[in-house]
Amino acid sequence: MDAAELLLWARGPGLLLAVGIFLFGMLLKLAEILLLGRERNLAPVRASGVGAGFRTVFRRSFSMDRSSLKTSLFVHLAGYAFHLGLLAAIFLYTPHVQLFGALTGLTWPALPSPVVDLLTVIALVSLMALLWHRLTTPVLRLISTGQDYLAWALSFFPLLTGYMAYHHLWFDYDWLLAIHILSAELLLVFFPFTKLSHAVTLFMARWYNGMMAGQRGVQS
Amino acid sequence: MSGASLERGLQALREQMDTPVAAFFSSCVHCGLCAEACLFYTETGDPRYTPIHKLEPMRRLWEQEYTLPGRLKKALGLARPVTDEELEAWRPLVYDACTLCGRCSLVCPVGNDLVYMIRKFREGMAAAGHAPEGLIGATTRAVKTGSPMGVTLKALQAQARHVEQETGLEIPFDREGAEYLVLMSSMEVINYPEYLAAITRIFHRAGKSWTISSEAFEATNSGIQIGVSDIAAELVQRVVDAAEKLKVKTVVSPECGHAYMALRWEGPNLVGRSFGFEVKHILEVLDELRREGCLPLEGQETVRMTFHDPCQLVRRGGVVEPPRNLLRTVAAEFVEMNDHGTTNWCCGAGGGVSANEEADELRLKAFHRKKRQLEEIGAEALVTACANCRIQLEEGLEANEMEIPVIGLTELLADHLAAAEQESGESS
Numbered sequence: 139m140d141a142a143e144l145l146l147w148a149r150g151p152g153l154l155l156a157v158g159i160f161l162f163g164m165l166l167k168l169a170e171i172l173l174l175g176r177e178r179n180l181a182p183v184r185a186s187g188v189g190a191g192f193r194t195v196f197r198r199s200f201s202m203d204r205s206s207l208k209t210s211l212f213v214h215l216a217g218y219a220f221h222l223g224l225l226a227a228i229f230l231y232t233p234h235v236q237l238f239g240a241l242t243g244l245t246w247p248a249l250p251s252p253v254v255d256l257l258t259v260i261a262l263v264s265l266m267a268l269l270w271h272r273l274t275t276p277v278l279r280l281i282s283t284g285q286d287y288l289a290w291a292l293s294f295f296p297l298l299t300g301y302m303a304y305h306h307l308w309f310d311y312d313w314l315l316a317i318h319i320l321s322a323e324l325l326l327v328f329f330p331f332t333k334l335s336h337a338v339t340l341f342m343a344r345w346y347n348g349m350m351a352g353q354r355g356v357q358s
Numbered sequence: 359m360s361g362a363s364l365e366r367g368l369q370a371l372r373e374q375m376d377t378p379v380a381a382f383f384s385s386c387v388h389c390g391l392c393a394e395a396c397l398f399y400t401e402t403g404d405p406r407y408t409p410i411h412k413l414e415p416m417r418r419l420w421e422q423e424y425t426l427p428g429r430l431k432k433a434l435g436l437a438r439p440v441t442d443e444e445l446e447a448w449r450p451l452v453y454d455a456c457t458l459c460g461r462c463s464l465v466c467p468v469g470n471d472l473v474y475m476i477r478k479f480r481e482g483m484a485a486a487g488h489a490p491e492g493l494i495g496a497t498t499r500a501v502k503t504g505s506p507m508g509v510t511l512k513a514l515q516a517q518a519r520h521v522e523q524e525t526g527l528e529i530p531f532d533r534e535g536a537e538y539l540v541l542m543s544s545m546e547v548i549n550y551p552e553y554l555a556a557i558t559r560i561f562h563r564a565g566k567s568w569t570i571s572s573e574a575f576e577a578t579n580s581g582i583q584i585g586v587s588d589i590a591a592e593l594v595q596r597v598v599d600a601a602e603k604l605k606v607k608t609v610v611s612p613e614c615g616h617a618y619m620a621l622r623w624e625g626p627n628l629v630g631r632s633f634g635f636e637v638k639h640i641l642e643v644l645d646e647l648r649r650e651g652c653l654p655l656e657g658q659e660t661v662r663m664t665f666h667d668p669c670q671l672v673r674r675g676g677v678v679e680p681p682r683n684l685l686r687t688v689a690a691e692f693v694e695m696n697d698h699g700t701t702n703w704c705c706g707a708g709g710g711v712s713a714n715e716e717a718d719e720l721r722l723k724a725f726h727r728k729k730r731q732l733e734e735i736g737a738e739a740l741v742t743a744c745a746n747c748r749i750q751l752e753e754g755l756e757a758n759e760m761e762i763p764v765i766g767l768t769e770l771l772a773d774h775l776a777a778a779e780q781e782s783g784e785s786s
Contacts, residue, residue, distance in 0.1 A: 351676075
């Protein structure tokens with residue numbers, strides 16, 4: 139198989155397969171969560187909790203706790219930098235916007251490529267720093283599992299190969315592009331079955347946290 | 359608690375798995391930020407006290423039985439099962455080093471309500487026979503005698519007689535049709551008789567009818583601390599029966615954080631139906647009386663006073679403003695600690711920790727957080743609204759040779775009740 143054939147497979151059957159597994163996996167994941175159900179609350183509530191739930195979904199994207207912001211400034215900064223860079227690279231890079239357009243019919247404005255390039259570098263550096271942090275701080279060493287490193291690798295390689303392809307670094311462009319697409323497809327395939335799916339489930343987590351606290355009259 | 363076994367524990371844990379738990383475990387990315395929100399971690403630096411780590415056996419059970427990759431791993435023999443030894447090793451993490459304060463739940467960036475899960479995890483731990491001795495003792499006493507500290511009705515009646523002599527007012531027992539049914543915590547009966555004196559004077563001054571039930575006067579609930587819902591339900595049911603028998607409008611939870619949680623928020627869910635009466639914390643009642651103008655107060659404290667928020671009352675219970683409204687009326691120099699209200703730091707002894715002797719040393723270490731908070735603002739007096747917080751604060755202050763008095767808010771307000779003679783003509 140040469141680069142052109144691999145690229146063709148990655149763009150065609152590979153992509154379909156990856157998207158198919160991703161969609162099936164996410165449906166399964168959501169079913170696994172939702173089918174467990176939840177007991178109805180019989181205690182008289184102070185508020186429905188709906189507003190508080192939505193506010194928590196939004197507000198948890200911004201750290202509200204001064205003490206932990208102070209003590210964990212690095213995690214906050216690197217965390218934001220990585221997430222923003224990754225999201226920009228995925229959703230705001232012109233060729234990706236075109237791809238989403240072709241797949242879903244929806245389009246939106248992209249960022250200038252040099253900006254995405256810079257954000258990608260920031261994301262890569264942040265990811266490496268976060269990995270270093272995970273490997274060296276006692277709390278993270280204790281709580282980290284194999285999945286945490288798998289999720290790290292699955293996020294890192296599409297960014298790295300995308301960066302290399304964009305700059306035509308070291309390898310043949312077709313090979314780089316094929317490997318980049320395959321690495322992104324790997325990310326999709328693993329997404330529902332690893333903690334990468336937090337990108338979706340965190341909205342549920344925040345919702346339940348905020349809603350339950352809101353019913354008691356607290357904005358969490 | 360008899361017949362405890364690993365299998366019963368795991369079964370109890372399975373019954374606790376619900377949609378929020380699955381959403382929470384699915385969302386955790388092991389960022390470690392919850393560690394910095396937990397005073398047991400910040401005051402000891404021990405990574406085992408990271409809140410999400412305290413849930414690790416429960417997380418694995420969830421993963422192995424409620425997710426596809428986990429089930430596959432289990433089927434292939436690649437999953438490490440949860441064992442009795444592991445649960446025993448987790449006992450100090452789940453019971454000694456967690457006050458159910460819920461600060462982690464407020465800080466988690468993906469929104470996990472960690473303490474919701476630790477409360478559930480304790481159901482499994484208790485059923486598996488891994489609850490600490492101290493809590494088992496308290497729970498057994500609560501079931502048998504009605505009080506976790508073994509306080510009998512006679513002891514309460516003796517205290518009531520003292521208060522009657524001191525105040526010259528009657529303490530009405532078992533009065534049908536009263537507006538308020540007042541509950542007590544054993545800690546108040548034993549250590550803080552001033553609480554009973556305070557409410558006696560306040561209700562008399564406010565002209566409200568109230569009563570104490572000789573069948574159910576204990577508000578605390580060891581069942582929710584140890585994590586045995588059946589017992590928790592039984593203890594709540596005693597209060598419900600007494601309240602409905604006496605046909606009261608409102609049951610008043612005393613100055614105790616988790617008693618409020620047990621009755622107000624967990625109670626109806628534990629007994630499986632809503633109540634025919636309201637449940638309010640004493641501070642909610644006092645704030646209502648203040649608004650109605652039934653709580654005429656006079657004089658102001660001039661020392662620098664601050665308020666320690668009981669976690670179950672404030673962050674987990676939603677009674678955030680009443681203590682502040684009340685304290686401001688009598689404390690000219692009321693100052694807030696840097697983290698206060700819903701972001702307060704726990705005293706270090708809630709959630710059953712104070713009943714668990716194995717945690718004695720650790721809880722005094724955890725108190726260092728409060729010590730620093732008090733030093734930061736140069737507090738001269740500390741007001742709170744939970745007898746359990748209060749005894750921990752007093753012990754902690756004493757251990758650190760800090761001479762700051764700790765005062766119950768109800769008692770402080772009673773000290774400032776305006777004399778009855780001046781009542782006429784007052785309109786506010």
